Amino acid sequence: MRKALVIGVAVGIYGVSFGVLAVAAGVSVWQAVGLSALVFAGGSQFAAVGVIAAGGAPLTAVAGGLLLNSRMAAFGLALAPVLGGSVPTRMLAAHLLIDESSAMALAEDDPRAARRAFWLTGVSVFVCWNAATLFGALAGSLIGDPEAIGLDAAFPAGFLALLGPLLTDRAARASALAGALIALALLPFTPAGVPILAASAGVLGGLLARRAA
């Protein structure tokens, strides 16, 4: 319970930076909040706003965001056994399925604990992410340059904190290392989102490590 709340608050930090950047890119306050409430997938929101800020076409922004979010299908499959229930329940689970709720649930061995971690984290992050987006969008000019206070490092560091507890065995560590290397190798040559999608092949590294063990 406490863990889920703390993650919500921490994610709120980069929710503020999303609000600030969105408005700076020329997205309206309500559109920034609309993105956070309806899309609810931070990485793709930053990517889409980044494309708009750079003068890119809306279609490019949508395509890039969706490529980035393709990992949600993988997270959903990994969590499928603990995300049962009625259709409306599963639809709500789908909307709350994000990196944070997935990683917290996957770090639990017991299915009941995993389900609890998923819902608590999902709800907590949803509330904080949206409140923080609104705050950032409204107070953007007061906060000034997000980079000066290190907000751009908050996002990758948060993912690293989610990744840490998943690296429990050799296969997981090899998979992570391979995924990171694939993404970096492709980044200069492919459109945004493709490096992350291609990083799925990192599981091959994990399988090799498992066979070697």
Add this chain to the structure above:
Amino acid sequence: MSWAAILALAAGTFLLKGVGPLLAGGRTMPPGLDRLVRLLPPALLAALVAVQTFGDGRELVLDGRAVGVAAGAVAVLLRAPFIVVVLVAMAAAAGWRALT
């Protein structure tokens, strides 16, 4: 940014998020497939960390973010709570930029 683009991104994202819960929710998977699928999140999260730390558009750069994430990595190794990891990374990146 148009609302049409926002709604398109929202609808597409919902479909991607729904693959697991809506198509396979509550079902147990064959152990082999389950082990394979469980290797995906580490690969994808690590890729996100790498891209967001070193990526700038289509260029690889070394800047304050790398300093911040390195400090965050030490915090992760020391099993610091999530928010501490994030704050340590921010402080290190901000400090580095203030000094350079």
